[in-house]
Amino acid sequence: MTSKPQLLFVHGWGFSKEFWNKILPYCSNYKIHLLDIGFISNQPTSEQELHSFISHQDHIVAVGHSLGFLYLLKQFPHRFKHYIAINSFARFSKTENFIHGIPTRILDRMSKGLEQPKTETLSQFYQQCGYTPSSSIKDINIPLLQLGLKWLKTEDVSHIIPLISDKLTVISSTNDPVIPQAMTTASFPTQHIHWVDSHTHLLPITHPKLCVTLIQQNAML
Numbered sequence: 639m640t641s642k643p644q645l646l647f648v649h650g651w652g653f654s655k656e657f658w659n660k661i662l663p664y665c666s667n668y669k670i671h672l673l674d675i676g677f678i679s680n681q682p683t684s685e686q687e688l689h690s691f692i693s694h695q696d697h698i699v700a701v702g703h704s705l706g707f708l709y710l711l712k713q714f715p716h717r718f719k720h721y722i723a724i725n726s727f728a729r730f731s732k733t734e735n736f737i738h739g740i741p742t743r744i745l746d747r748m749s750k751g752l753e754q755p756k757t758e759t760l761s762q763f764y765q766q767c768g769y770t771p772s773s774s775i776k777d778i779n780i781p782l783l784q785l786g787l788k789w790l791k792t793e794d795v796s797h798i799i800p801l802i803s804d805k806l807t808v809i810s811s812t813n814d815p816v817i818p819q820a821m822t823t824a825s826f827p828t829q830h831i832h833w834v835d836s837h838t839h840l841l842p843i844t845h846p847k848l849c850v851t852l853i854q855q856n857a858m859l
Contacts (some may be wrong), residue, residue, distance in 0.1 A: 639738050643857075644669045644695045646718070650704030650725075651786045654679040657703065661842050664850035675709065677714065677786060678760070680777040692717065699857045702726060703842055704816070705786060711795040711802075720805045720857040724849060725814055725839050728796040728825035736794075738820040745791045752780050752787075759783075766815055767839045801831060807856035809849060813837040832856075 649657040655672035662670065676682025681755050692698065692714070700718040702710045707726035732739035736804075751759035757775060760783075764771065794812045799806070808824045809832045816839040822831060832852055838844045 642669065642697065643719075644671065644698045645853075646671045646673060646691070646698050646700045646710075648673045648700070648702045648706030648709055649675065650702075650706045651762055651790065652783065653703075655683075658842060660846040661850055664847055672707075675706075675786070676779050678775050678778055682779075682782070695753070699705055699853065701853060703707055704839070705730075705790060708789060708793055708795060711798050712789070712793055715795070716841055718805075720807065721794045721808045722809065722853050722857065723808045723826075724841050725811060725818055726808070727821055728799050729789040729794040729822075731792070736796075736824065738818065738824040739794075740790075740821075742791055743785050749787045751783055752783055768815065768837075769840055769843070799826060799829065801847045807852065808832065809834065809841060809852055811836040811838050811841060814839050 645665060647655070647658045647661075647670065649655060654677065655674040658672055673683045673688060674681060698718045699720045699722065700710050701716070701722040701724065702708070703724045704726050707721070707723040708728075708730070710721060729739055730734050731742050731745060748759050748763070757778065760775060760778065806829060808822070808826050808829050810817070810819070812819060812833050812835050814822070815837065834841060834845060834848065836844065842849050
């Protein structure tokens, strides 16, 4: 096994591994693995490929954007050397015990919208994020997008956060249009949060160099 740092990147809902394209030029010193959940890709990362990568490495820094971080803790809660949460959360939907979450009716409306013209719900979400795709989205996987919305509605990894607090870095926007600042603070109540003065939900796209600098500094790469 090698001790050279490896970076595992996981994108959020409605994106693909191409989400990380602007970050990659700043990561040339590291071996990179881009996980593609398959929301808008006809080449999702297979479980076999993912587990093969993980089983052969012992020095992985896992970086998750938005839902991608939730996915990492859901699948691999204690596996990695360090975790990076960018524009992310420990729980997304609102409950009595998590009042800063997003009302589930919004997720239900998005789910219902996916049954209509395929690109409309995605287009509305991209508009909220301030994201313009470089090309038309063709490979839309409705079942996986629905599954992602289900995760956002039901999954909660807040109980894991205290257990990994010494190997967790949180990077968030002060005015994220998708993740309110109160949700971030409630998700990581005792964690130091690296606030970026920005109105974006897409820090890896709008501030790629800053993200990589914070990853390097806090994961001690």
